[in-house]
Amino acid sequence: MLDVAIIGGGIVGAACAYELSRYRLSVAVLERENDVACGTTKANSAILHAGYDPPPGTLMARLNVEGVRLAEELCRKLDVPYRQCGSLVAAFSGEDAGLLRTLYSRGVENGVPGLSLLDAAQVRNLEPNLSPEVVGALYAPTAAIVNPWEYALALAETAVRNGVSLHLNAGVTAIRRCKGGFELDTAAGRFWARYVLNAAGLYSDEVHNMAAAPAFRIHPDRGEYYLLDKSEGERVSHVVFQCPTRAGKGTLVAPTVHGNLIVGPNNEPPRERDDTATTAGGLEEVMRLARKSVPSINFRESIRNFAGVRAAADGADDFIIAEAADAPGLIDIAGIKSPGLSAAPAIARMAAELLEDCGLRLVKKDFFIDTRRRVRFKELPCEEKARLAEENPAYGRVICRCETITEGEILDALRGPIPPCSVDGVKRRCNAGMGRCQGGFCGPRVFELLARERGLPPEEILQDRAGSYIITGKTKMGGAGLV
Numbered sequence: 001m002l003d004v005a006i007i008g009g010g011i012v013g014a015a016c017a018y019e020l021s022r023y024r025l026s027v028a029v030l031e032r033e034n035d036v037a038c039g040t041t042k043a044n045s046a047i048l049h050a051g052y053d054p055p056p057g058t059l060m061a062r063l064n065v066e067g068v069r070l071a072e073e074l075c076r077k078l079d080v081p082y083r084q085c086g087s088l089v090a091a092f093s094g095e096d097a098g099l100l101r102t103l104y105s106r107g108v109e110n111g112v113p114g115l116s117l118l119d120a121a122q123v124r125n126l127e128p129n130l131s132p133e134v135v136g137a138l139y140a141p142t143a144a145i146v147n148p149w150e151y152a153l154a155l156a157e158t159a160v161r162n163g164v165s166l167h168l169n170a171g172v173t174a175i176r177r178c179k180g181g182f183e184l185d186t187a188a189g190r191f192w193a194r195y196v197l198n199a200a201g202l203y204s205d206e207v208h209n210m211a212a213a214p215a216f217r218i219h220p221d222r223g224e225y226y227l228l229d230k231s232e233g234e235r236v237s238h239v240v241f242q243c244p245t246r247a248g249k250g251t252l253v254a255p256t257v258h259g260n261l262i263v264g265p266n267n268e269p270p271r272e273r274d275d276t277a278t279t280a281g282g283l284e285e286v287m288r289l290a291r292k293s294v295p296s297i298n299f300r301e302s303i304r305n306f307a308g309v310r311a312a313a314d315g316a317d318d319f320i321i322a323e324a325a326d327a328p329g330l331i332d333i334a335g336i337k338s339p340g341l342s343a344a345p346a347i348a349r350m351a352a353e354l355l356e357d358c359g360l361r362l363v364k365k366d367f368f369i370d371t372r373r374r375v376r377f378k379e380l381p382c383e384e385k386a387r388l389a390e391e392n393p394a395y396g397r398v399i400c401r402c403e404t405i406t407e408g409e410i411l412d413a414l415r416g417p418i419p420p421c422s423v424d425g426v427k428r429r430c431n432a433g434m435g436r437c438q439g440g441f442c443g444p445r446v447f448e449l450l451a452r453e454r455g456l457p458p459e460e461i462l463q464d465r466a467g468s469y470i471i472t473g474k475t476k477m478g479g480a481g482l483v
């Protein structure tokens with residue numbers, strides 16, 4: 001029997017796995033998709049929020065501020081792209097300026113360091129491309145940007161290297177009480193665990209209801225985005241928000257850790273929980289709102305649109321992190337809307353404390369791997385590049401020309417602790433296909449390497465999720481095989 005089964009391999013499940021892998025426990029992550037970080041963790045604004053937005057006294061406020069503090073060290077140790085660029089909330093009217101003062105006081109109460117209110121001239125000094133309509137801003141120097149899926153992957157990989165078992169394509173379909181814990185049916189077989197962490201994101205209410213009486217419902221809320229080419233990447237150097245509304249933090253314009261510009265989101269009820277389609281109307285709205293902050297954005301440089309779905313719970317405007325009242329040993333980590341990415345490491349610590357309160361003994365391992373390194377060839381000094389390419393010629397062959405990603409880096413990804421099974425899985429691990437051509441040139445080469453390394457026939461190679469086959473069959477037979 002496992003000590004802990006974690007349901008869901010998003011940033012929350014991955015952070016919990018990392019945290020629990022410090023202890024002498026048997027832990028498994030059960031994830032429905034064919035990779036980690038395929039849910040909301042894959043599609044969001046990628047901001048580590050400073051923490052002035054959540055109402056004081058809420059879990060969101062406490063865990064946001066603590067999570068951002070922990071993230072800086074974690075990203076350094078686990079080699080996750082992270083940049084503390086600071087954020088601005090722009091005010092466009094006297095009413096907005098009043099709201100900024102409220103946010104400032106809230107931030108001070110939440111313990112956010114370094115907040116200040118700027119006048120119009122100070123704001124423009126920091127961000128010359130902001131609209132002349134901006135009358136002031138709240139400046140939060142601790143806000144940062146991160147690569148969200150690499151963050152989750154790094155935590156999950158480190159957990160796996162420390163002994164956590166990861167089961168992909170293992171969606172949980174039923175949970176029953178059994179002697180000493182729970183019996184879980186999944187698409188990959190049956191598991192038994194003394195304790196269960198429910199980190200199933202958009203489906204956390206359904207997972208809760210498998211073992212306990214209904215206590216909350218998830219209300220999905222979709223946000224759409226533009227990702228712009230690096231030619232627009234320096235349009236702003238801070239995360240630029242507008243004043244938050246009841247619907248959320250509003251539309252932002254921000255640099256990404258990869259050097260692009262991200263613009264979004266809006267708020268739209270999706271047709272289904274995981275409906276991540278974008279719509280012409282939604283994107284038009286995002287464009288209009290973003291131009292209010294930064295009128296000069298050149299949307300012709302857009303290289304990708306995407307959408308993510310927030311998992312807000314009904315009832316209290318807060319995260320739900322607690323043992324289920326009628327299912328002792330089942331801990332819900334639900335309603336993890338924004339700032340869930342920011343709060344994740346602190347959520348994981350809280351989950352570990354709750355498990356301890358429930359009776360789980362947490363004894364530290366003598367040996368815990370707490371570092372991770374990835375070759376990022378293009379960032380190396382010339383001599384180091386030359387040395388690496390001589391040692392291993394695969395580092396001398398550039399496969400993704402837009403992002404300068406070498407065959408060596410793709411092979412590292414394919415041979416890593418959680419090997420990818422799709423072209424997008426490779427992209428999430430080493431950035432091949434993330435550039436301006438979005439995999440148009442390197443996609444077929446990544447496809448070949450994936451088939452070769454995983455020993456799979458081409459017809460079984462996936463673009464992304466289960467069923468997203470790239471090749472459906474042979475059209476011509478010739479000496480070269482598939483044509």
Ligand SMILES: Cc1cc2nc3c(=O)[nH]c(=O)nc-3n(C[C@H](O)[C@H](O)[C@H](O)COP(=O)(O)OP(=O)(O)OC[C@H]3O[C@@H](n4cnc5c(N)ncnc54)[C@H](O)[C@@H]3O)c2cc1C
Binds near residue numbers: 040043170199224307
């Ligand atoms: C538009 C948008 C913008 C956002 N921007 C930010 C931001 O800038 N900063 C910030 O801090 N937060 C932001 N957030 C919030 C943040 O993205 C989420 O809080 C966070 O990703 C939630 O992580 P999670 O692990 O709970 O959920 P997920 O990433 O969705 O992971 C849940 C996992 O559970 C799996 N699962 C579901 N059901 C089952 C089952 N039955 N069995 C097994 N596995 C299952 C899913 O496949 C999924 O992988 C944003 C969210 C959205 C939608």
